[in-house]
Amino acid sequence: MSGADGVATAPRVTILVCDDDAMIREALCDVLREERDFEVVGAAADADEAIELATQHQPGVAVVDFRMPGGGARAAREILLRSPGTRVLTFSAHADFGAVEEMRRAGVTEYLLKGVPNTEIVATVRRLGGSGVTR
Amino acid sequence: MSSELLVQGVLDYAIFMLDTEGHILSWNPGAERIKGYTAEQIIGRHFSVFYPPEARAQGRPARGLRIATAEGRYEEEGWRLRRDGTRFWANVVITALFDDNGHLRGFGKVTRDLTERRAAEQALTESEERFRLLVQGVLDYAIFMLDTEGRIVSWNTGAERIKGHTAEQIIGQHFSVFYPPEAKAEGKPERELRIATAEGRYEEEGWRLRRDGTRFWASVVITALFDDNGHLRGFGKVTRDLTERRAAEQALTQRRRLLAHLVEAQEMERRRIAWDVHDDSIQSMVAVGMRLQLLANRVPPELAPQVRQLDESVSGAIGRLRSLSFRLRPPGIDRHGLVEALGGYLEEVVTGWGLRYAFDHSLEGEVPTEVAITIFRICQEALTNVHKHARASTVKVSLAPAGQGVLTRVTDDGVGFEAPLGPLTGREHFGVIEMRERAETADGWWTMHGEPGGGTTVEFWLPTPPVGGGDAPGEGTS
Numbered sequence: 001m002s003g004a005d006g007v008a009t010a011p012r013v014t015i016l017v018c019d020d021d022a023m024i025r026e027a028l029c030d031v032l033r034e035e036r037d038f039e040v041v042g043a044a045a046d047a048d049e050a051i052e053l054a055t056q057h058q059p060g061v062a063v064v065d066f067r068m069p070g071g072g073a074r075a076a077r078e079i080l081l082r083s084p085g086t087r088v089l090t091f092s093a094h095a096d097f098g099a100v101e102e103m104r105r106a107g108v109t110e111y112l113l114k115g116v117p118n119t120e121i122v123a124t125v126r127r128l129g130g131s132g133v134t135r
Numbered sequence: 136m137s138s139e140l141l142v143q144g145v146l147d148y149a150i151f152m153l154d155t156e157g158h159i160l161s162w163n164p165g166a167e168r169i170k171g172y173t174a175e176q177i178i179g180r181h182f183s184v185f186y187p188p189e190a191r192a193q194g195r196p197a198r199g200l201r202i203a204t205a206e207g208r209y210e211e212e213g214w215r216l217r218r219d220g221t222r223f224w225a226n227v228v229i230t231a232l233f234d235d236n237g238h239l240r241g242f243g244k245v246t247r248d249l250t251e252r253r254a255a256e257q258a259l260t261e262s263e264e265r266f267r268l269l270v271q272g273v274l275d276y277a278i279f280m281l282d283t284e285g286r287i288v289s290w291n292t293g294a295e296r297i298k299g300h301t302a303e304q305i306i307g308q309h310f311s312v313f314y315p316p317e318a319k320a321e322g323k324p325e326r327e328l329r330i331a332t333a334e335g336r337y338e339e340e341g342w343r344l345r346r347d348g349t350r351f352w353a354s355v356v357i358t359a360l361f362d363d364n365g366h367l368r369g370f371g372k373v374t375r376d377l378t379e380r381r382a383a384e385q386a387l388t389q390r391r392r393l394l395a396h397l398v399e400a401q402e403m404e405r406r407r408i409a410w411d412v413h414d415d416s417i418q419s420m421v422a423v424g425m426r427l428q429l430l431a432n433r434v435p436p437e438l439a440p441q442v443r444q445l446d447e448s449v450s451g452a453i454g455r456l457r458s459l460s461f462r463l464r465p466p467g468i469d470r471h472g473l474v475e476a477l478g479g480y481l482e483e484v485v486t487g488w489g490l491r492y493a494f495d496h497s498l499e500g501e502v503p504t505e506v507a508i509t510i511f512r513i514c515q516e517a518l519t520n521v522h523k524h525a526r527a528s529t530v531k532v533s534l535a536p537a538g539q540g541v542l543t544r545v546t547d548d549g550v551g552f553e554a555p556l557g558p559l560t561g562r563e564h565f566g567v568i569e570m571r572e573r574a575e576t577a578d579g580w581w582t583m584h585g586e587p588g589g590g591t592t593v594e595f596w597l598p599t600p601p602v603g604g605g606d607a608p609g610e611g612t613s
Contacts, residue, residue, distance in 0.1 A: 021422070
């Protein structure tokens with residue numbers, strides 16, 4: 001938590017959340033919004049929306065579901081192309097070799113399996129966002 | 136005299152003269168050779184010494200002379216005695232000799248030893264008889280002869296059994312009566328005889344008719360029969376009824392097809408369940424877990440432990456559902472092949488159980504998908520058993536080609552069998568039955584063996600029909 005005075009001085013991590021499952025998407029947004037240094041700048045339900053929002057907001061971190069309409073790998077590839085400063089984190093229910101490999105080929109090496117504790121999600125996003133804020 | 140010399144030189148015939156009473160007047164080397172007497176020993180004696188006692192008792196010698204006198208010539212075949220008492224089968228010709236005035240002067244006698252010829256003839260007759268009986272008695276093959284025109288000249292029991300005609304009903308008829316109308320119309324019977332004549336032999340499988348008009352699937356061999364001069368004398372025809380074999384083959388093919396559909400349907404169903412679990416149940420529970428963790432930070436501190444406990448049980452359930460979904464999911468054999476799918480499973484799951492594994496495979500080429508899936512599923516079940524029961528540290532899986540199929544072994548170094556129990560009693564009843572049924576449904580076999588403390592080996596073999604699933608031989612007309 002940065003400063004009780006309410007003035008945010010620390011650099012904020014801007015985040016785009018991409019998941020077609022509404023329950024997950026909203027829960028993830030809520031988890032990330034809990035962190036004062038995080039700002040969720042958009043939430044997409046499919047690949048096209050994700051690419052559009054990433055282009056528009058140039059987020060620091062995009063959390064991308066592997067399996068969603070339009071394809072998580074395509075979304076990741078396009079986001080990296082149109083928003084070169086964005087770090088992509090795959091957040092997937094699929095842990096199999098094929099899924100990991102497909103995302104790796106799209107340029108994504110960060111991979112979290114759905115079901116990991118919230119703290120791990122937060123820590124990974126913060127590390128990728130490079131905010132340097134430690135708690 | 137030259138005729139005298141000739142007679143004296145002949146060795147194969149006993150040629151000698153008798154006086155009118157039957158006493159021997161002359162003797163040649165052939166007679167000596169055949170009968171064993173020298174001229175000195177025999178000349179002057181009565182020729183009845185050559186006859187066995189029973190023939191002498193019947194008055195055969197005198198009868199021979201009487202007939203020769205009356206008719207000029209007497210010929211017979213019969214047993215004669217050599218000097219040493221042994222018998223030989225003789226051809227005897229007695230010729231009465233008359234002088235110019237018609238007075239009987241004596242007899243000329245020519246005897247040939249036919250013992251060998253007779254033995255050879257008898258052997259031949261016996262062998263022909265035996266062969267005839269053999270052919271006649273064969274039930275499983277219709278064996279019969281055709282003349283050069285294709286008319287039936289012989290018939291055996293097998294032919295009667297298979298085709299339904301008796302010999303009386305069929306002999307003399309043209310063999311085209313066995314062919315269905317469409318085959319007759321296109322001249323198939325004649326064509327087969329032409330080919331057999333040209334090439335010596337014709338063979339095929341095809342439909343034939345029984346007497347009652349029903350069809351049977353026949354294996355037919357027609358052999359052209361030539362005499363020593365190369366002239367066609369007729370045809371031998373051997374026909375076998377393959378209806379049952381064909382039906383069995385078709386049943387097998389159908390069973391394999393059914394199995395393929397079954398495996399496919401089962402895998403599709405599993406895939407659907409796996410996706411449902413994965414995409415719906417797990418996702419919802421993940422969201423619930425995330426919410427519970429958020430909630431734990433917001434509720435009054437005394438409630439927080441309960442919320443965390445809820446989160447933990449949700450998290451445990453997610454783990455179990457995830458491994459269920461993994462087990463249900465088709466292993467990707469269609470995309471990556473059996474070896475890679477099984478290797479991936481060993482690496483991801485078996486290693487996750489804390490087991491070391493070794494994986495040997497020496498398969499040549501890819502295994503048909505439904506067989507590969509069956510192998511994979513049985514291995515999966517066997518490995519689960521190892522995990523649950525064996526208390527093993529290492530498991531070894533091997534795949535090897537064996538007799539038109541794949542032999543798979545899953546061996547562990549665990550506790551083995553507790554007691555010498557039958558494979559279907561005791562622990563893990565259900566998984567064992569499932570493995571065995573999967574293997575046997577696919578026309579293979581499955582065994583599990585081991586001994587207390589000596590580990591357990593699950594071994595099974597599945598046939599691999601050629602990829603592309605060609606049908607049984609002889610396809611077409613049906």
